Amino acid sequence: MENAFIYTDAYLDYDYGPTHPLKIIRLKLTYELIQAYGLLPLPSVQLLIPQKADDETLALFHSREYLNTLREASEGRIRDAYPNGLGPGDNPVFKGLYDWSLLVTGATLQACDFVADGKGAIAFNIAGGLHHAQRSRASGFCYVNDPVIGILKLLERGKRVAYIDIDAHHADGVQAAFYETDQVLTISLHESGRTLYPGTGFEDEIGTGRGEGYSVNIPFLPFTDDETYLWAFDEIVPPLIDGFRPDVIVTQLGVDTFYNDPLAKLNVSISGYEKIIRRMKALAPRWVALGGGGYDVSNVARAWTLAWAVMNGVELSDPLPEDYIGKEARLGIYERELRGASKPPRYSPMEVVRKETERVVEYIKKTVFPKVRDTGTPQE
Numbered sequence: 001m002e003n004a005f006i007y008t009d010a011y012l013d014y015d016y017g018p019t020h021p022l023k024i025i026r027l028k029l030t031y032e033l034i035q036a037y038g039l040l041p042l043p044s045v046q047l048l049i050p051q052k053a054d055d056e057t058l059a060l061f062h063s064r065e066y067l068n069t070l071r072e073a074s075e076g077r078i079r080d081a082y083p084n085g086l087g088p089g090d091n092p093v094f095k096g097l098y099d100w101s102l103l104v105t106g107a108t109l110q111a112c113d114f115v116a117d118g119k120g121a122i123a124f125n126i127a128g129g130l131h132h133a134q135r136s137r138a139s140g141f142c143y144v145n146d147p148v149i150g151i152l153k154l155l156e157r158g159k160r161v162a163y164i165d166i167d168a169h170h171a172d173g174v175q176a177a178f179y180e181t182d183q184v185l186t187i188s189l190h191e192s193g194r195t196l197y198p199g200t201g202f203e204d205e206i207g208t209g210r211g212e213g214y215s216v217n218i219p220f221l222p223f224t225d226d227e228t229y230l231w232a233f234d235e236i237v238p239p240l241i242d243g244f245r246p247d248v249i250v251t252q253l254g255v256d257t258f259y260n261d262p263l264a265k266l267n268v269s270i271s272g273y274e275k276i277i278r279r280m281k282a283l284a285p286r287w288v289a290l291g292g293g294g295y296d297v298s299n300v301a302r303a304w305t306l307a308w309a310v311m312n313g314v315e316l317s318d319p320l321p322e323d324y325i326g327k328e329a330r331l332g333i334y335e336r337e338l339r340g341a342s343k344p345p346r347y348s349p350m351e352v353v354r355k356e357t358e359r360v361v362e363y364i365k366k367t368v369f370p371k372v373r374d375t376g377t378p379q380e
C-alpha cells in the first residue's frame with residue numbers, strides 16, 4: 001500500500017505577517033527535515049503537489065457571502081470585516097489569503113481522494129487542519145475549514161468517517177459542523193476552555209438530536225503530561241472507534257500541546273506525541289492526516305517528521321541529520337536532537353490534573369459510550 005505526502009513551496013507565497021504566531025515557514029522546515037531523514041522519496045510513497053480547491057467545494061460548508069468577503073479581502077479591496085472575524089489580530093487580511101485557503105483545502109481534498117480511491121492507506125497534508133473556521137466567520141488563524149470540507153466529500157462518497165483532533169485547542173468548527181448528526185464521530189482532546197481559546201469543548205458538549213453521543217470532548221487542565229494524556233486517550237478513543245467502525249479516520253495533528261509551545265499550557269512531550277501517533281495508526285483503517293497548530297517551528301518540524309516516520313513504519317534516530325541543522329540555523333535554532341529537546345519539566349499539581357481527568361473520563365463513559373453504536377467496552 002502506498003502513502004501520500006502533500007506539499008508545495010507555493011505555501012511560502014503567503015504570509016500572516018511578521019508578528020503573527022502562525023509561521024508558514026514551519027511547513028518548509030518539516031518538508032526539509034523529512035527529506036534529510038530520507039523519508040522522501042521512499043519506494044512506497046507518492047509526493048503530491050496540491051491543486052487549489054474550487055469555490056463550489058468551499059460552499060459545501062461556507063456561506064456564499066462569507067466566501068465573497070474572503071475574496072475581496074484577499075484582493076485588497078477591504079481591510080477588515082469584523083462580523084466575519086477578519087481584521088488585525090488573529091485573522092489578519094493579507095494578500096492572497098483566499099488563494100492560500102484554496103490551496104490548503106485542495107491539499108486536504110487530494111488526501112481524501114487518495115484514500116477514498118483506494119490508492120493508499122495514509123495521506124498527510126501538513127498544511128491542513130484549520131479546525132476553527134466557522135460557516136461565515138474566520139476564527140483562530142483559520143479562514144476555511146478544510147477538515148469539514150474534506151469530511152463532507154468523504155461522506156458524499158459513502159464513507160463512514162471519524163475525526164480525532166489532538167490540537168491543544170478545541171476543534172470547535174468541526175464540532176459545530178457535525179453536532180446534530182450521527183454520520184460523523186468527532187473526538188477532540190484539548191486544553192480546557194476555562195484556560196484556553198476558544199473557550200468551548202467541555203465534556204458535556206456531546207451533540208444534539210441524532211448527533212447525541214457523537215461529539216466527544218476531553219478537556220485537560222493546564223500542565224497535563226504524557227501519562228495522564230495517554231491514559232485518557234486509551235480509555236476513550238479506541239473503544240469509541242471500535243464501536244463506530246469508520247471507513248476513514250481524519251485526524252488533526254496539532255503540536256501546540258508541547259510544554260514549550262508559546263500559546264498553550266499542556267505538558268505533552270515529543271515522545272508522548274509519537275506514542276499517540278502510533279495509537280492512531282493502529283486505529284485507522286484508512287487515514288487522512290492533517291497538520292494543525294504548533295507555534296514553536298522547531299517542534300513542528302520534529303513532531304510531523306516523527307509522525308510521517310511512524311506512518312511509514314520507519315524508526316528514526318535522535319541525532320538530527322547535519323545538513324538539516326544548517327537549515328534550522330537560518331532561524332537561530334541550534335538543537336541537535338529529534339526527541340530530546342522538548343522534555344517537559346514535572347509540575348507539582350499532578351494529582352489535581354489526574355483527578356480532574358479521571359472525572360472527565362468517567363463522565364464520557366456514562367454519557368457517550370451507551371449512545372455510540374456497538375461500543376466495545378462493556379459498562380460496569
Ligand code: ZN
Pocket residue numbers: 167168169254256292293294
Ligand atoms: Zn491549536
